[in-house]
């Protein structure tokens with residue numbers, strides 16, 4: 001099926017969502033996603049940050065869709081035309097969604113461990129307003145320890161359900177879910193029961209904000225001062241492919257390796273995440289490549305390969321320069 005997103009045409013398989021079609025193109029036309037997670041079945045459709053405008057429904061029925069649609073939950077039709085960054089309406093709506101998410105989310109980035117890798121923080125920089133119009137008291141919750149390694153700070157939760165899907169799909173015994181309705185909804189571990197199965201730590205990696213954090217890492221270091229390194233070990237439970245985060249010589253945190261959309265490549269087990277904090281436990285592969293748009297890339301001087309289009313332009317510039325020098329030599 002042919003679909004055009006912000007003027008760029010791509011062919012995709014039937015059944016592909018608009019969001020995934022945009023991801024196949026890549027770059028800044030990809031809508032942000034706070035709740036969709038490609039590795040978690042059924043995720044998406046909760047946060048509305050991925051709204052786009054369908055200006056042409058399909059080749060057969062070219063009428064535009066009457067309302068903005070969630071791109072993670074809408075599949076493409078042949079000949080569909082979609083607008084994301086080229087639509088002022090979408091930008092305005094996204095601003096509204098961010099304002100709505102920030103109604104209850106505290107602006108405590110200076111003391112939040114997720115700062116620097118928080119998707120809501122990025123979104124509020126791009127689309128947020130500088131002041132809130134909300135006059136009511138924000139809802140607050142006490143912090144809850146989920147076992148001795150994970151802490152839930154429900155005050156920061158945006159109810160994206162990703163952690164619930166992790167508990168549902170990755171662990172044998174689900175002890176974690178959302179209770180209540182509307183603004184009384186909250187993540188619960190059913191009377192604060194510890195999640196003690198092998199893959200429970202992945203709730204930390206999938207949480208887009210700082211609601212679920214690694215207690216073994218809390219307040220150890222701002223993430224942009226640490227040095228991320230790819231490493232692996234022969235693990236009987238998971239793939240053993242991780243990112244190690246160093247403070248000097250010490251491994252202060254172990255996480256899954258996240259891609260450009262903040263999704264882990266592989267879910268890792270709790271032994272790798274919490275028990276293997278010595279360099280000698282791992283085979284080091286090399287420094288982790290961090291996009292230079294991320295705050296985590298500050299203090300890292302690795303030379304990233306430029307994207308193909310930039311490489312092409314650089315080659316063109318070099319060829320032009322050579323030709324110019326040849327022509328002006330005599």
Ligand code: SF4
Nearest residue numbers: 157158160161163207
């Ligand atoms: S705790 Fe995090 S992952 Fe779970 S629903 Fe809230 S924001 Fe989403």
Ligand code: FES
Nearest residue numbers: 045047048050072
């Ligand atoms: S990512 Fe589509 S609704 Fe949340």
